Amino acid sequence: GGGSSSDGGDTPAGGSGGLKGKTINFVGYGNDNPWGAYFNGVFTKKLEAEGAKVVDLTTMDPGTAVQNVNQAISNKPDLIVTALLDTSSMVVPIKKAKQAGVPVLVFDGRPDPQVDDDVMQVISDNEAVGKAAADNLIEGLKAQGKESAKIIAITGTKSSLVTQDRLKAFDQQMATAPQYEVIETQDGNWDPTLSGKIATQLFAKYGCDGIQGAYGMADYQALPIIASAKQAGCEVAGDTGLVVTSSNCFKAGIEAIQAGDLYGTATEDPGTIANQTADYVIRYFDGAKPPKKEVVKEERVTAANVAEFAAQCSNA
Amino acid sequence: MRLSSLTRPESLVPLVALGTTVVAFALLPAYTDSGIASFDVYNTFQIFARLGLVALALGLTMIAGEFDLSVVGTYALGGMLAVQAGQDSWATGVLVAVGAGAAIGLVQGLVIAGLKIPSMPVTLATYIALLGLTSSLSDGLSKTYSNASVTLWVDQTVLTFFSPRSLITLGLFGVAALVLGVSRWGRELRAIGGDRRASRVAGVRVDRLVVGTFVASGVLSALGGALLSFSLGSANPDPGVQPLILAAAAALLGGVSLAGGRGTPIGLLGGMLAVALLAEVVTVAALPAYVTQLFYAALLVVIVVIDAPDLRNGLVRARTRLRPPAPTAPSTRNDTGALHA
């Protein structure tokens, strides 16, 4: 970008001319994913309102994403904004962008440590999200007065750093309450149907009295867990029933919290991060030199504060 | 080449598909504000390279009158093996992947040819089993390929428009075209796809050819998977069903018939390039992805219609109804080739 300002670090300067006339190539999650669809809408609208041109190269396929980033580099835009469907396959494209002098902003999941320094980042605090899930479970089980409990976790796609980061923090936090034991961690692949199927099998394997708590990594994974628990004849929530928590709040999750089925969730809703990412881009082009890495604040949501987040979480 | 040979489906379908997409590509500047960059061509070939070998593998089995659904399973397994066995040496990785692909093809070919089972259910089962195997090999995780020099090498720009990966893929299409064009295999492959009994009577070694086709299919798919993993620097245990559907669409757009006996590697190349060009057009024009899907749907519906026998009969009937033909001297000629025998 043609700009002024003294480049302090190695953050490429966006300049101070604002967004007008700037081209942004956007390789986000595809519109066939609800989270992505909402993010894309908010993000694109906000930047276009500022006069930027957003070239939509979104996809849900990791291989296509690599190609689209390469395409974006060749388009020589003022900025590439991308999400990492597959962390490791994005290493080389990021390096190429650096060579070509095209700045890259990564949102949502963090990049591979090899290229951590080569990109700007607006990432969700996945460790906070994982920790929130553990906190919810511990709180819920303690409220029921459980001396001990067995817990299952059904995760997002295990190969993504998002899942790995969350799981690590979740396990760490659970370790602080050793009376509650995580007995199964299964890969639910961000797939509601698969998650429900796994849950059904796990309830059969351990029986209702063998599982006291469950973590579904997204609301749309936790709800099938609740449904399958009910189908297996297990009590859910209440004074003695199964405590279920999740993250990635969605409208259906908020409703389930309000109905008392779901103990809690965490934010990481697409609207918040979309706004913050767009904001980052605006600041970047205004020459405000935002910090290289920004972490979106994630919140724990339970029945106690659900009203506060109902609006924020009801977008998808 | 005579004009009449261009109007046959095996040339006409890929010509139309490729022609449409090339025009759409050439007109890009008309509906986007950017011109066509050489990189757009490069990226088209990259997209082509991603699924090209799978489409070739599937297409070859379709020409032989079979339908190898397992190609995407082999593709995933090949990619995973190449990464896991090839961390130190890419050659070992490729060898292991290709060897596994050959073994899978051999077993499937023997079962299908030996027991004379329709290939669709067998290869569907293998497809499911291979996805499971790949996933259990990697614990369901994506595996990173840490040999970055290989990753850089396979995708470096060669001759402006190509990368080693797309050149290898193009080369294999060329090899297939050459082999099938100048040797007896091409003829015999189409023969066993067209009429297996007649081929057997004529003296074609049908079973060997079927087994060989499946081995080739396994090798090509596994190699395609290996190249993709090297290029991405990681192997994904679950490619989903999209590659299978796209490869099938590419083969069909390449003029191959599901009924067998029709198609050439060059046609397949055309079909696959059409798919890649379309993807590139959609990317460059930043159209929503669902537009691509509607476009594929439209192209495939055209193919379905061209190939539907009773629809053709209906058209003949309608034409007869509207315009009773003047009595013509009958001959033994049968222009439609639709014999009732």
Place this chain on the structure above:
Amino acid sequence: MTTLTEPPVATAAAEHGSREPGRRKPTASDLVVVLAVLAVVALGLTTDRFVTVANAKAIVTSASLVGIAALGLTLVMIGGSAVSLAISQTVAAVGMIFLSAQSLGLVPALVLAIVGGAAITALQGAVVGYAAANPVVLTIAASFAITGIATGVSGGSSVSASGRGYDHLNATPGGLALSVYVLIALVVVVEWVLRRTRFGRTLYLVGENRPAARAAGMAVGRTTAVAWAIAGALFAVTAAFTAAFNTSANVNLGGTLTFDAIAAVLAGGTPISGGRGSAVRTLAGAVLIAAVSDILLLRGYSTGVQVMVKGLIVLFVVVIVHVRTKGRHA
């Protein structure tokens, strides 16, 4: 001389079933089948917690959704149209319709979903039936079209329910999921339709030999279209249950259902070439896959191994069924 007005001959043994001729000598494939069944049973019995009521419930529950869709696919396969590759997409689209119609109430939403599913699928069936189009190519096209339109219309976002009526589908009367009862009822109905109605007979005959059915003046096109329409309605039932279970629906709702359903039908021993198969067999196939997956899960194997074994089961059944039916006519 026999005249046509002669009264029926009393000696005829009335045969209206498809009973196979006489007893056969046991063959090697019989032995293999018996051994395989024994192996599965032995594995089950020696697996901890396998033989429990809760586990049996879990198996039938997890078989029920795939089973209902597979029942629809069975009709398609019996009718000689091989497979539909658009099941997942149909289920996703119908699931979205079902949830967004919740404000109308459960029953109208269900009716709307079933009519929608039947219509989408019957359209494909009509093209296959009347024009003899290739069902594989056609349903690939349909899968693109359905996903494209659904994404375009919904903008990719998830549809959440506009009412709570759907929750009735998650009921567990008698401690067993409602979908299990529905599956069993549908199996009975479909089996009866296949065995006892004109439509069922015609479907088997069309599937066995389409040119012959055509030459005999049978309603090939209509029969095929009706079979697909029923299949679409059954896909819609799966869609309603799946959507209710997940409480929201988007274009990925169908997941891997297409291949799961095909696997269940094939594992039931229905040949892909048409003219044979039954609802009960498909139920058996779906339960077999669910039970073996369950054994593997209880024994601690990963999802990958479960998927692999599913593929191997299908392979085994396909080969065995083929060898046995070929043996009968050789």
Place this chain on the structure above:
Amino acid sequence: MTSSPSSARIGDVLVRVDGLVRTYGSTRAVRGASFDVQAGEIHALCGHNGAGKSTVVKMLSGQESPDAGTIHLAGRLVDLGSRQAAQRGGVALVDQELSVVPALTVMENLMLGDPQVGWLDRRRTAARRFRPVLDDLGLGHLRLDQPLTDLGIGERQLVEIARALGQQARLVILDEPTATLSDVESAHVYSAVRKVAASGCSVLFVSHRLGEVLELCDTVTVMRDGDVVATTSTADLTVESLIVQMLGELPERPDRRLDQDTESEVLARIDGLSVPGRVDGMSMTLHAGRVHAVAGQLGSGASEVLRALAGLEPGASGSAVVDGCPVHLGHPSGAARAGIAFASNDRKSEGLFLDKPIAWNLLATRLGHLTRLGVIRGGRWSSSLARLVALCGLDPKRSGHSVGSLSGGNQQKVFVGRSLGRDDVRVLLLDDPTRGVDVGGRAAIHALLRDAADSGMAVLFASTELEELLDLADVVTTMHQGKVVGRHAGRTSGALLLREMTHGSAADEPSAPAEQPPGRAEKREVHA
């Protein structure tokens, strides 16, 4: 009846078949066949349907292995375990079934499976080899890169013959090569075969056309029920003596009823029926209670007339009226609604449901009558079944068995029986109703058809077989090259029929004589 045995090497035994046996399940297809074929000889293999000719051919061409017996080629004992082994031994084959691949071009078909073509395609070399053969066969006008789908069925057959003749084999086997050919085309085949034989190659020629056998071949081996009856030089044979060898004795004709004819109601009228390239403006009337025949060689259009009426020729035009109601041509279901039932000549792929029980097959086309509100009524089902099983003379205990497990004759009975005893069928069409059926089955089927006519239907069948035409038909319409040549009601001479079928109309006759009141065709023995 002379053919010139041409080669000086005649007398050398090239092929010696000794005691070949082959059984299929319980069928003893070949029970011990022995004969010699000399080098340069054209050797005919004759016998009635199912005598075992093609089975011998299959063993000689490596498609089947004999259960017992030996084959010597040029004095050496050979094991022809595969097609390739046979080809290496110098055996070329024209199969009984058309065995060219429509997906390929003419050239590719010629080269297909040719042992002399290596891995690399030398098209020019091959073209040089095949071009003269094609010219000999009257295919000089063909382009080698023409797809086979451009060719008619006769030309396709000629291409297959060219493939065999061009392989420069020691033994060329032709299994019914002229069955689908016109006379002109057949004549080309004869001269090409003579030329090949003149070069010292032996020819094994299987045919039902006794005229051509005696004209073309040097020696005839006759088979009956799997045994070789005799090998005789054609010089010592006449058509009659050959028939005696084939059948044992001249067949007894079934007793024809002689009830005197009264005027019979016209049930159906066909006017100007045309199928592009096949049938040209055919007209005829069908009478209730009569058995009608369209007689014509393969390719004459006889079979297409039936298919068009059955709605299976989409390009058919013209009008057909059954019982006063017009028939929509081009829709099989339209034909069925108009009361037309059709039995194709291809029982396996266009006729029966082989995997399904006999009961299902017999009742397939009358499901509407056996159901109420779409549900099958068990009582009606069983009574209809019992009636039909008895009518067709089938074993009632086996009605649950699959049709595929029946013998050919019984399969055909089921196929015909499907259309009998139905009030809604007015016109019964049968294309070659006794194809692949032996003498006993044939008589039974003829009786079924006669009964069907007596019940008030109009029966129309297509056939190439003189004997069947004379036995069964009340009215015969002959066709040649898509046109009606003659109509014969009552007394007819077989020789006349045969001439019309093979040569078209005699010059002095009006091409389409006015309908005569139908009478009974006279029973006569005819062999041209």
